[in-house]
Structures are given as structure tokens and as C-alpha cells.
Amino acid sequence: MSLYFLCAVLFAIGVYCILTKRNLIKIIIGVGIMEYSLNLLFILVAYRMNSRSPIIDEEWLSGALPPITDPLPQALVITSIVIGLATKALLICLAMRLYEKYGTFDITEIRRLKG
Amino acid sequence: MPELSVLMLILFVIAAAIVAIEIKDLLSSVVAFGAIGMGIAVIFLLLKAPDLAITQLVVELLCLVILIRATLGQKPLEKRSPLFLPLLLSAGAFLIVFLVSAALALKELPEFGQPLMRVSQTYIDWSLSMVRTPNVVTAIILDFRAYDTLGEATVLFTAVIGVLAVMRKVGRKKTKSDSSRDGRQN
Numbered sequence: 001m002s003l004y005f006l007c008a009v010l011f012a013i014g015v016y017c018i019l020t021k022r023n024l025i026k027i028i029i030g031v032g033i034m035e036y037s038l039n040l041l042f043i044l045v046a047y048r049m050n051s052r053s054p055i056i057d058e059e060w061l062s063g064a065l066p067p068i069t070d071p072l073p074q075a076l077v078i079t080s081i082v083i084g085l086a087t088k089a090l091l092i093c094l095a096m097r098l099y100e101k102y103g104t105f106d107i108t109e110i111r112r113l114k115g
Numbered sequence: 116m117p118e119l120s121v122l123m124l125i126l127f128v129i130a131a132a133i134v135a136i137e138i139k140d141l142l143s144s145v146v147a148f149g150a151i152g153m154g155i156a157v158i159f160l161l162l163k164a165p166d167l168a169i170t171q172l173v174v175e176l177l178c179l180v181i182l183i184r185a186t187l188g189q190k191p192l193e194k195r196s197p198l199f200l201p202l203l204l205s206a207g208a209f210l211i212v213f214l215v216s217a218a219l220a221l222k223e224l225p226e227f228g229q230p231l232m233r234v235s236q237t238y239i240d241w242s243l244s245m246v247r248t249p250n251v252v253t254a255i256i257l258d259f260r261a262y263d264t265l266g267e268a269t270v271l272f273t274a275v276i277g278v279l280a281v282m283r284k285v286g287r288k289k290t291k292s293d294s295s296r297d298g299r300q301n
Binding site: 004006011016019022028045051056069070075085 | 122125128132133141148151155158162167182185186189191202206209214217225232238243251263267271275281
């Protein structure tokens, strides 16, 4: 079983959580799991066997040291992690506000009390 | 042999994810979510991405603090939805289709351990001579792709404004005409 497929399994667990759970906090956790699995897939694709971190100097340029991993997906994933924190903070604040208004995290109850 | 340890850590992360979504107690669920994030951080470290590991660690801790604040004193929901069985069946059918198509699509990616590196070769060649920084990841996010980082900062500040707007306790103060209009409607 390849490592990429395990990432897809992790993504599927997040989708299952979002589709079937009724608790808002559980749904937020499902969104987080999906985001982590995508970040992980990028880094798995970027890895190079027997390499070092993408930090280079004059000695590396002369060719004496092993090659470095792919730095581009790492730069993209750093952006993605920070944006993920921002979106998760916004989601949790919305959930806390809904709890103040309705007194529950249950999405079916919240729908029933609408209007 | 990083492949074997990465495999074990991904299995640990999947187990923690199943615990996080199936356990009844909300605080335990949040702690299991923290275990997922920490496992991912260790995988980043093993896959030679130290910048990412540090960022992931900090972000995970912050996220955990906010989540625990939100779940303090919450009781789990007892009853299941009456529509649970059809929901489970449709979700299962969708996930089977998703996993089969993912297994077919992921074969087209390059093999584990042999990245393409067609675009990033340019960045590697130029980062030391043009940007003068030894860390190629920093050179990419702060110089070659600085507009990406600008967009990231925009998203971050938009989220902060959203959080402030949502969590604000008092709205606009009611004037006399507003309250008299409300009284007439009631």
C-alpha cells in the first residue's frame, strides 16, 4: 500500500466526519483532518531519497554534499498551514457564537430554531 | 530508512483521526486532534522539511488552545440523528468511489523519493547568487513568490477582521427612533 493512498484514506476520514457528524466541533475537526492530509501529500511528493533539507551554501554548490529535497511544495505548504490556522480560528469563533445564541453545538437543533 | 518510519507515523495519524471523530467526549476528541497535528509535524521533520515542522507545531498548539476554549464544559450529544443509516450508506458509497478514483489517480504521480523538480531547479540555481540566502524555502516565499505571501497576509488579516466582527459583544447602540420603531412592531 503506497504512502499516497494512506493520505487519501486520511482525507476520506475527514470527509466522512463532515458528512455524518452532528456536532459542530467534530465538523471543524473533520475540516482540519482534510487540510492536514493535503499538506502531507504535497510533502510526500516533494521528498527525494537520501537527500538533505533545502539549505544550501558554497560547499553544496561545489557538489560534495547530497542533493536537496524539492523546496517549492514546502514553500506552498507553509502558506497553506498559516491560512489553515486563520480559517480554523474563524470557524471556531462562529461555532462559539452559535453556542451562545442557541445553547447547543448540534446542527440539527440549530436548524430547527431558525427564524 | 525514512520510508518505514513515515509509514508507521501515517498509520498512527490515521488511528488518531479515527479516535478523534468517533470518541464521545469532546475534550478527548480535541486532544486526539492535537495528536494528529503533532504526528504530521514529526513526519515533516523526517521528510526533510524543518521549516514546516516548526510552523506546524506552533499552529497546532494555537489551534488546540482555541479548540479547548470552545469545548470547555461541553457535554456530548447523546442521541443519533434519525436519518443516520441512509446518511451512512450514502457517505460510504461516495467514499468508496472517492478512494477507487484516488487509487487510480495517485498512480500518475512521480514515485516516492523521486520528485520532478523541473520548476524548483531554477529557484535552487538562483537563490544563492540572487537572493543571498542559504535557505531556499525562505528565498521562495519571501522573494521569488512574494506575491503569494502578500495574498497570505491578506487572508490572515481578513480572518482576523472576521473573528473580531463575530466575537464582538455589543453591536450598534440602539437610538431612540430604533427602539420606538421596535415597540410599534411588537
